[in-house]
Amino acid sequence: MPTLPRNASTVPHAEPPSLGVAPKPAPTSRSHPPTPTKGERRSFSPSYPPPHAQGPEVSRAQPPQQVGAKRQNHHAPPPMIQGHPNLHVHPPSPPPVSPKGPSNGSKRHGVSPTLPPVPPETEPKAPSTHPIWALPPPPPNLDCKSLVCPEPLTDPPAGAPCACVLPIKVGIRLSVDLYSFFPLVSDFADEVGSGVNMARRQVRVMGANVAGDQPDKTVVLVHLVPMHVNFDKATALLTFQSLWSKKISLKPSVFGDYEILYVVYPGLPPSPPSAPAGAFGNSRNARAMKPLGVDVGKPPKKVNGSVIAIAVLSTVIALIICTVAAWLLILRFRDSDDMAQGYPHSAIPKISRSSGTCNTLLAGRRSTQSGPSSSLGSSMAAYTGQAKTFKFAEIEKATNGFDDSSIVGEGGFGCVYQGTLEDGTTVAVKVLKRFDGQGEREFLAEVEMLGRLHHRNLVKLLGICVEENARCLVYELIPNGSV
Numbered sequence: 001m002p003t004l005p006r007n008a009s010t011v012p013h014a015e016p017p018s019l020g021v022a023p024k025p026a027p028t029s030r031s032h033p034p035t036p037t038k039g040e041r042r043s044f045s046p047s048y049p050p051p052h053a054q055g056p057e058v059s060r061a062q063p064p065q066q067v068g069a070k071r072q073n074h075h076a077p078p079p080m081i082q083g084h085p086n087l088h089v090h091p092p093s094p095p096p097v098s099p100k101g102p103s104n105g106s107k108r109h110g111v112s113p114t115l116p117p118v119p120p121e122t123e124p125k126a127p128s129t130h131p132i133w134a135l136p137p138p139p140p141n142l143d144c145k146s147l148v149c150p151e152p153l154t155d156p157p158a159g160a161p162c163a164c165v166l167p168i169k170v171g172i173r174l175s176v177d178l179y180s181f182f183p184l185v186s187d188f189a190d191e192v193g194s195g196v197n198m199a200r201r202q203v204r205v206m207g208a209n210v211a212g213d214q215p216d217k218t219v220v221l222v223h224l225v226p227m228h229v230n231f232d233k234a235t236a237l238l239t240f241q242s243l244w245s246k247k248i249s250l251k252p253s254v255f256g257d258y259e260i261l262y263v264v265y266p267g268l269p270p271s272p273p274s275a276p277a278g279a280f281g282n283s284r285n286a287r288a289m290k291p292l293g294v295d296v297g298k299p300p301k302k303v304n305g306s307v308i309a310i311a312v313l314s315t316v317i318a319l320i321i322c323t324v325a326a327w328l329l330i331l332r333f334r335d336s337d338d339m340a341q342g343y344p345h346s347a348i349p350k351i352s353r354s355s356g357t358c359n360t361l362l363a364g365r366r367s368t369q370s371g372p373s374s375s376l377g378s379s380m381a382a383y384t385g386q387a388k389t390f391k392f393a394e395i396e397k398a399t400n401g402f403d404d405s406s407i408v409g410e411g412g413f414g415c416v417y418q419g420t421l422e423d424g425t426t427v428a429v430k431v432l433k434r435f436d437g438q439g440e441r442e443f444l445a446e447v448e449m450l451g452r453l454h455h456r457n458l459v460k461l462l463g464i465c466v467e468e469n470a471r472c473l474v475y476e477l478i479p480n481g482s483v
């Protein structure tokens with residue numbers, strides 16, 4: 001941003017170039033608005049609406065940071081170089097080197113671009129910075145004649161209550177030279193006002209200057225004045241955003257491309273803002289700025305909900321598949337184990353005698369098939385004792401269908417039933433309750449032992465019953481007592 005002179009000491013005491021208009025002494029009274037010559041009015045004064053109408057208001061230029069007690073009044077002195085109260089406003093000298101040249105302005109306004117520059121006064125040497133050229137003041141607000149507003153306050157816009165107001169200060173760099181800008185002040189104020197949604201009378205073009213070392217550009221100082229004492233926070237922020245997001249539609253064909261330099265108001269973010277995207281692009285300094293800090297890398301990416309759902313679903317399905325596979329394996333091993341024992345698990349019906357204390361596992365299969373089971377086949381085939389092999393049906397009939405009333409006792413082998421064979425022989429029938437390897441071994445051991453041993457103190461084994469799902473030992477019945 002070009003350096004704008006803050007006070008008279010920074011302003012060169014240079015005689016503005018002569019434009020063929022004789023300087024006039026500055027009026028000293030507020031009641032004397034500037035009376036530029038015909039040529040001046042045509043060339044450099046923005047058009048103003050009537051004092052109380054909506055329209056642009058232009059007053060003395062003040063640099064954005066200037067804080068002082070300078071009086072700003074509606075009847076400002078005629079345009080002058082800031083700090084030179086006795087000098088009339090003259091249009092700035094043509095830029096020393098301008099691609100466009102002052103021909104635009106002169107063509108438009110009849111000002112000769114070839115006017116020879118007037119040598120500067122002998123006093124201080126002009127600094128490299130250009131002075132702010134104050135623009136003609138706005139028409140007086142007749143309602144607030146006695147109002148005196150110290151910096152940074154300023155007079156209210158026409159139609160507003162008579163109270164000093166605090167303006168938003170805006171710096172804008174236009175891609176037109178200073179000569180070309182002055183006659184466009186009114187249009188410029190119109191477009192700024194519409195860009196920030198403010199009434200025309202709230203926009204004051206305070207001054208303009210050549211943009212530093214860019215003679216073909218112009219820095220314009222604009223005050224946006226509130227209708228009341230202050231802008232509310234929302235309005236100020238909205239204006240701030242509108243400006244930085246370049247919502248002002250300045251005609252490129254007239255003003256060229258423009259650049260916001262600063263927007264200053266209490267409570268607003270610093271200028272240029274850092275939050276909005278592209279805001280740095282408006283600042284040459286900010287472009288190269290990079291905040292110091294630790295690069296912690298990219299923040300973790302937010303996980304999509306559908307991804308989580310898919311992951312959970314996949315896990316559940318995998319768990320189900322594993323469970324089913326494990327269950328099938330278990331079943332397979334159990335079946336193979338049963339097969340190894342000769343008893344297909346599914347083929348062993350369980351008959352639970354709920355009544356009585358004897359929990360007997362019986363073969364429920366009422367098969368007519370007789371003969372040893374597959375697992376005992378070889379062992380029973382080797383049995384050469386005198387015990388008879390009974391059919392299951394015979395044992396079942398003898399015990400009245402293994403009726404609970406026939407139970408005479410229960411041991412480790414199983415339940416013992418008493419029964420009567422067809423030939424009238426009373427017998428005690430032990431029914432094997434364990435259909436596992438141990439039960440089978442016990443069964444065989446007892447059969448082997450009792451088949452070979454005969455003693456008066458040993459109960460006599462009359463026979464056995466070995467069918468697919470039944471293992472029974474048939475003894476002579478010992479009446480009246482425990483054996």
Ligand SMILES: Nc1ncnc2c1ncn2[C@@H]1O[C@H](COP(=O)(O)OP(=O)(O)OP(=O)(O)O)[C@@H](O)[C@H]1O
Nearest residue numbers: 409410411412413416428459475476477478482483
């Ligand atoms: N031949 C039999 N005559 C009458 N009752 C019997 C006969 N054999 C067994 N019992 C009855 O059945 C009960 C259990 O007999 P079992 O031989 O099974 O008993 P245990 O010898 O105690 O058992 P384990 O089979 O563990 O040796 C006996 O206490 C008896 O009351």
